Amino acid sequence: MTFEAIFSMPSATEIECVRRFAADRDTLWAMWTQAQHLRNWWGPEGFTTPICEVDFRPGGSWFYCMQDPAGQRYCGKMIYDEIDAPRRFSATDVFTDEAGNLIEDMPESHSEFHFDEINGETVLTNVSRYHSQDARDKVIDMGVEAGLSQTLDCLDKYLASIAN
Numbered sequence: 362m363t364f365e366a367i368f369s370m371p372s373a374t375e376i377e378c379v380r381r382f383a384a385d386r387d388t389l390w391a392m393w394t395q396a397q398h399l400r401n402w403w404g405p406e407g408f409t410t411p412i413c414e415v416d417f418r419p420g421g422s423w424f425y426c427m428q429d430p431a432g433q434r435y436c437g438k439m440i441y442d443e444i445d446a447p448r449r450f451s452a453t454d455v456f457t458d459e460a461g462n463l464i465e466d467m468p469e470s471h472s473e474f475h476f477d478e479i480n481g482e483t484v485l486t487n488v489s490r491y492h493s494q495d496a497r498d499k500v501i502d503m504g505v506e507a508g509l510s511q512t513l514d515c516l517d518k519y520l521a522s523i524a525n
Contacts, residue, residue, distance in 0.1 A: 363517050366510045373494040376505065378487045380513050384520050386478035389485065390447035392516060393474065396423075402519035403427065405511035412436070412459070419444055423452075424461050434459055439472070449475045454489065468496035485513075 364381040371377050382389055392398045400413035404427035411434075412426035419441055426436040436459055439452040451474070456467035470489040477484045491497040 363514065366506075366513050368506050370497075371488070374491045374497050376489045376491075376497060376500070378506075378509055378513075379484065381482055381484050382517065382520065383482055385481055386447050386476045386483045388520070389483040390476055392520070393476075394446075394450075398519070399423070399425070402515045403512060404515065405508045406515060417441065417444070424457070426459055436461070438463075442471075447476055449473060468492075468499050470496075470500070 364383075366378050366380040369377045369379075384392075392402070394415070394417045396413045396415040399415065400410045403410045403413065403425060407430045408427045410425055410427050412424065414425070415421075415423045417423070421441050423439045423441075424436070425438075426434045428434050436457045437455060438457050438461060439454050442451045442453065444450045452472055454470045454472050456464045456469075458464060468491055470491050472487060472489040475486040477486070489500075491500070
């Protein structure tokens with residue numbers, strides 16, 4: 362069963378996304394914290410993730426590059442702050458080039474991911490906080506809602522593929 366992502370803006374500098382998954386918390390946690398899983402679903406429909414390096418620990422990072430069907434790459438890095446497995450983690454999320462260097466004029470966020478299991482399903486709540494409303498609005502204008510919705514749909518498909 363596929364669930365819809367619900368987006369809101371709790372403040373002028375935040376974006377919240379809530380999405381339910383038909384998977385237990387430990388499974389969903391593994392999807393978000395292990396490169397062997399992330400590389401199989403991260404990115405909107407039709408994208409691949411040819412670069413996916415994860416060092417999941419406080420101070421570690423996840424560096425990735427998504428590639429669209431035309432070959433264009435979009436890269437980013439999450440630098441992990443706090444980890445409370447398997448309940449939550451937080452990270453600073455930045456845009457990078459293919460070498461992992463910060464792109465200065467792109468918005469940076471501090472993101473929290475909460476995993477709440479209810480009757481064998483897991484509700485993922487992601488809150489991203491930006492330094493300003495302009496930074497948040499830039500990400501919205503770039504299509505974060507559609508892109509993240511499609512990415513989470515890809516996670517659903519991947520979960521179904523490994524369940525069989």
